[in-house]
Amino acid sequence: MIFEWFVSVLLLIGGAFILIGSIGLNKMPDFFMRLHGPTKATTLGMAAVLIAAMVYFSFTQNGISVKEILISVFLLITAPISGYMLIKAAIHHKLEAKKGTKGLDNIEDD
Amino acid sequence: MRLKAKLSWLPTPFRSLLLFVVWLLLNNSISVGHLILATILAILIPLLTFRFREPQPLILKPGLALRHFLLVLYDIVTANVQVAILILGSSKKLRPAFVKVPLDLSHEMPITILASTVSLTPGTVSAEIYPIPESITEDDKEPQKYLLIHVLDLEDEEALIKMIKQRYEAPLKEIFQC
Numbered sequence: 331m332i333f334e335w336f337v338s339v340l341l342l343i344g345g346a347f348i349l350i351g352s353i354g355l356n357k358m359p360d361f362f363m364r365l366h367g368p369t370k371a372t373t374l375g376m377a378a379v380l381i382a383a384m385v386y387f388s389f390t391q392n393g394i395s396v397k398e399i400l401i402s403v404f405l406l407i408t409a410p411i412s413g414y415m416l417i418k419a420a421i422h423h424k425l426e427a428k429k430g431t432k433g434l435d436n437i438e439d440d
Numbered sequence: 441m442r443l444k445a446k447l448s449w450l451p452t453p454f455r456s457l458l459l460f461v462v463w464l465l466l467n468n469s470i471s472v473g474h475l476i477l478a479t480i481l482a483i484l485i486p487l488l489t490f491r492f493r494e495p496q497p498l499i500l501k502p503g504l505a506l507r508h509f510l511l512v513l514y515d516i517v518t519a520n521v522q523v524a525i526l527i528l529g530s531s532k533k534l535r536p537a538f539v540k541v542p543l544d545l546s547h548e549m550p551i552t553i554l555a556s557t558v559s560l561t562p563g564t565v566s567a568e569i570y571p572i573p574e575s576i577t578e579d580d581k582e583p584q585k586y587l588l589i590h591v592l593d594l595e596d597e598e599a600l601i602k603m604i605k606q607r608y609e610a611p612l613k614e615i616f617q618c
Contacts, residue, residue, distance in 0.1 A: 354527035374520040410559035432537035
């Protein structure tokens with residue numbers, strides 16, 4: 331079935347992006363760089379998985395399933411906000427950035 | 441920038457539309473009953489709650505807003521591929537940096553949208569908005585605002601600031617007319 335191929339490809343792409351986001355979380359040298367993986371790669375990975383779910387349930391059950399769009403939109407809205415709260419807390423705690431980070435003097439004291 | 445809607449019974453037209461669509465999506469149906477219920481909720485909830493909120497600028501150019509939304513979606517996909525390449529490459533070669541972007545926007549809602557798009561697009565995470573509200577003295581009413589962002593791999597600071605201002609800030613200014 332063609333839709334099964336489509337769903338499988340989407341799941342693989344989604345899984346790959348989530349994996350890359352997690353690798354970034356583990357591999358990066360400092361906190362600020364670690365944040366980049368989860369805020370971006372994981373969001374797109376989740377979107378791909380949700381589209382796969384939408385296609386799968388639309389084909390296997392009666393009627394189309396569109397709830398997944400809602401989940402994707404809420405994820406898109408909330409991911410940057412949680413990232414923002416984390417980095418704000420990190421700046422407040424004066425976490426050390428990797429050596430050679432430029433523009434550290436742009437951070438103002440509060 | 442316009443804060444008040446034309447129709448007093450529909451203070452926030454796009455929030456009403458969003459509520460309407462969300463209700464139908466949650467129920468996964470477009471039967472007559474749900475359409476009526478969604479309409480009632482979409483009109484009643486904003487009327488009951490808009491007094492609790494600070495008035496935010498309305499979207500005055502919906503067509504442009506939709507175009508900007510699609511552009512941001514496209515950028516999110518390309519940004520993800522770029523960041524994936526950066527993550528899988530050698531992390532010693534990365535040049536992380538903090539960059540201060542001067543903002544032309546003044547209202548909270550457009551700034552929030554800008555900060556979120558910056559977080560979701562190429563190699564940048566927004567970190568802070570200066571000046572911090574608590575530190576503003578009463579003498580300077582309208583201080584220049586800055587968005588502090590963390591960049592994963594900085595090539596050219598000027599070019600990055602220019603890109604953010606042109607690609608993401610200018611459309612927002614036009615959408616909200618502020």
